[in-house]
Amino acid sequence: MLPPLTGTELQWLRSWLGEHGTDGHTSSAGRMDGSTVTDGDVRIGANISFEDLASIINQSRVEDHWFEPMLESSVICAYVFVISVGLVSNSLVCFVVARVKSLRTVRNMFIVNLAVSDIVMCLFCMPLTLVKLVLKNWPLGEPLCRITPWMQAANVFASTITITVIALDRYHVILSPTGGTAGVIGGGPTAGSKRRFAGAVCLIAAIWIVASLIGVPLAVYNGTTETGYFVLVSFTMCIEKWPSAEARFAYAAVVMVLQFVVPISILAIVHWRISNFLKCRINSNPNTLSSVRSAVKETRRHRKNTSLLMAITIMYALCWFPLTLLNFLADFNYSLFMYRNFLLVYAAAHLIAMTSAIANPILYGWYNANFKRHFLQTVCFWRLDGHQAGSRDGARTAAVGGATGERCAFNVVHAKPISYKAIQTEVQPQMLTYTPRESPVMITEACQMTTGSGVWYPQNEAHDP
Known part of the structure; x- marks a missing residue:
């Protein structure tokens, strides 16, 4: 945050306007989206007085926050709530798996990996993103400006890939002719315990490596920039600085496909096929049911599984679609982040996406009868x-x-x-x-x-x- 204009700066501004006239042009200066203003880009209209212009500049220099105090407090409280609940719920998942020996299975390693990803999201990514949303001036320096978006992208992709792997494993286990001994996670029917665990560790490591590599461009093309109105107003903002608009659009398209389109398609198709398989098994094998009571029990179990699979798919879509859409729009017009209303909508969309850190331990932990x-x-x-x-x-x-x-x-x-x-x-x-x-x-x-x-x-x- 900068202090108000000094007397010398006010005198310089008055003389500058006098030299250029009310219809003069600005010389090279910083603009709020990080680009450079060229001659003729911005005009000082005749209806803007010197006092009005000085007032605007002073307000921009003194106010380091995007939102009013009451609105900012509401945003912060919402983030604190999501962070707190996400930390507690995911920590419980890790604690129970670590404490109960029978839960230390290969498949539960991926549930723990999902919980760890959400914990990192709550501890580091969400607080740093909150700082960027509420403050105009980035106070944490160049390194964290580059690390924050990379860490956010790596965690989101690690969580997304893990959810997709769990869904594919369920599909192979349920539809496997070996009776559920084979799967994406569990290995083949003859795989030993140590071999399965080693394979799971390698797969988890591969998930994090791929997720980290996808986020590398954000670390490369993010940085701090001095921006403002004229040369008098200066904020150190953390923004994306791509070499070209085409590069930004290409990366945005790849992220949208990998982070939303592909996962939601896999979840929908896999869960739909699992539901149909279970339904057909009940309807086509009446002789295997020993009694009406067993048939009712099997039907109830099928409905419960179907509801859970639908909930996982719908929850993922609802959590991530708003943020994915806003990020895609912002990649076409990054200056949208200079508007308070857009920032408020973006904060709401980001909060909705982060609630996945609360939904994941419920859907993958609490609704699992054995885990519960x-x-x-x-x-x-x-x-x-x-x-x-x-x-x-x-x-x-x-x-x-x-x-x-x-x-x-x-x-x-x-x-x-x-x-x-x-x-x-x-x-x-x-x-x-x-x-x-x-x-x-x-x-x-x-x-x-x-x-x-x-x-x-x-x-x-x-x-x-």
Whole structure:
């Protein structure tokens, strides 16, 4: 931010206008879009007085912010909310996978990679982009001016490619004649565990390398530029400086195709084919369903999977289309970034795109039954450990089996036992002992081992078997 015009500068401006006249031309000076103003490019109209011109210049020099304080505060609060929720949700995904050994699978490595990409986006890219949106003057220097757009592009493409790989892997697993043992991520049916993990690591590394290379032009052609009105007003702005308009248009077209058109096409086609395959399997194999109940259960599962696949595709389109469109328009007319209204619309579109950092852990984590179950178990362990630490009673371990053969083990405090049994035809009634201070709802959710309708109820309560 520059101080208001000094007396010497005002005197120079008055004499300059006197020499050139009210209809004179400007000499070479900076323009707000970073280009050079040539003779005849800008005229001082006869209806603009010296006082008005000085007032405009003073306002531009003093006001370093694009938006009014109230509007700027709203934009900042919105970014803080998205950053905070994105950090918490994606950190939970990484924590649960790291804590639960059974979740450390090859396919979950890509879920973690997606979460890491979103964490980097929340920690670095979004705050730096916010600085660029609210301040006219770029205060962070030339290196960060080049790194910020490159890092943003690398993270976006890493996230996009990872989502596409996950979709293709689901397609191969579900439609594979080997019964789901082959896939893009999992390797062939005979691939060993170490080999699959090595392949996944190589694929993740390749994703980041490709994503980083796509963003390199932004690091090369971004930089700080002194811009302003006349030679008196100067802001250090971080802008794109391409060698030609054709180069900018070509890069914009490539980015739009790779970041939006190709991924959304793959997601739509793959998820549509998965949905049709599951539907045809239910309709064409009635003899494989042992009962009407099994048929209903399979239909419900199909509807749930279809809804999830549609949600992933629609969410991706809704999140990224507005920002992709605005970036494409700005590449044809970069001076749009000099208008406050466009910046406000751009900030809203960028926020919508960044909400993908919140949507991804929900769609790929919480809606996964296995992941959700282990997450609830992790929360269950924390809460039980908290109760146990403050108790003087002894402790023991209780375990409850499920229809899937898995076991949920946790510490419980010695107390008067309350018994639970499983109300489900496939599972024999089993006993669960816990202290009255623990929440039955918590244990019910955390230790539910089946994907069916099995629920744990107190034996002393009336429930139809």
